[in-house]
Amino acid sequence: MNKSWLAALSLAPLLGATQTLLQASVMAGLTLSAVLAHLACMTPLRRWLDEAASEVSSILLAATLVTCQTLALHAWGLEARNALGIYPELIALQCLLFEQSLGKTEQWRRACALLGGFCGLYLLLGTTRELLASGTLHLTSISGPDITGLRLASLAPGALLLLGVLLALIKRACPKQATPDREGNS
Template sequence: MNKPTLAALSLAPLLGASQTLVQAASIASLTLVLVILHRACMTPLRARLTGIAGECASLLIAAALVTCANLALLAWALPLHQTLGIYPELIAVQCLLFEYSLGRTAGWRPALTVLVGFAALHIALGACRELLASGVRLAGLMPGALLLLGLVLALINLARNRRAASRREGNP
């Protein structure tokens, strides 16, 4: 499985739980915390567990962390849990995706860079959807989230292309 496929698998929480800024910030912060805890728990185990044993341990740790977070939301933030729906449970998939895509050799810096970028994208998408949903009903629905995500990614690609063109011309 390649990295674009892994990124596509992480779209469900991104698009589904970003109807408002509060939902987007909540799911982004939950993802940050749980993925970092998962990496921290798996770091000492990677040297000892290889193959299927390491994958099973990763799966069990991700499921345990997400279950604890889900129970905490039920106990202390029931309205937030109800608005987030099933998307907090899908963070276990995010934990496994990060573990698989970064592998055994990657340190904390690549993981944090990807996580912070993902959280920023999540919050930006939530803010845009909340602002636009008051006037454009489509922005609050799932197709609107796909359209807004496409627009954000197009803007990112445009900025990258401009920066690359200015470097080729000799400007820093």
């Protein structure tokens, strides 16, 4: 599968399951544990499997890990499971994305930095959305915020707009020159 499709599909949990800081922290924890477990299990398997078998085993392992997480949420965190909807299952796509970004070179530092940034983005987006929608952080209830402020912030399209604004602010605060191939020049 194309890396850009996986990256686009991994935005769904980021935008849909970050209405509150608590939802964002649960999703960040689930993502962190699933991706690290997936990478730790796939690293020794890659030596013994050819490319096609490695891809199939990666997909099966990601689905297995995410299913186990979902069953654990059903057993011990039903309120969180109901509030998050279908988004925990989409973490399997993020496992595949990190597997492809790591590649054959096993660049653990780059993968961990990317994963840390992704989890930080979860928390930043969840905090900002909850503050804009309700004005305060409610750390006791995982369900959606009581909307007293900006209603758009609690909806997924508002999350996409807010993500664009946050990424623009981050880029503005940390300016780095793009390489010519990233600027669109041929």
